[in-house]
Amino acid sequence: MPEGHRDTQSWPLSAEIEEFLAEPGQAILVTHRPNGTPHVVPVSFTWDSEARLARVLTGAQSKKARNLIAAPGSRVALCQRDNVSSWVTLEGTGTVYEDPERLADGARRYAERYGKDWLNPPGAAVIEIAVDLVMARNV
Incomplete structure (x- = not known):
């Protein structure tokens, strides 16, 4: 594994990773189109360490939401990076919800x-991305 890079499935995450994910940055979200090709878009998101959930607010008709609706249980990746060389990727199963309580919480x-x-x-x-794998570099 490259120096400074680590994969973790251990919880809780390090304080450094939690601090990095609390910064108000943007991330890249990767979903898969029905033909299997990646759909890659910048998004704002939130991280709920206790629930191990990343949340992306969007429109139900957005391509990213439609990709997940078309393939329930799909895996997605969400990667936040800084302007230098640090990054954290959250990976897990993505599910689209439209109910008012989840939207209000998000x-x-x-x-x-x-x-x-x-x-x-x-x-x-x-x-909502149920995160089960976290990858990080220089964090």
């Missing part, structure tokens, strides 16, 4: 992390 967490309200458009959804 919007509250978004506001806490990013310091602004999420727009909550009509047809809003939250992608």
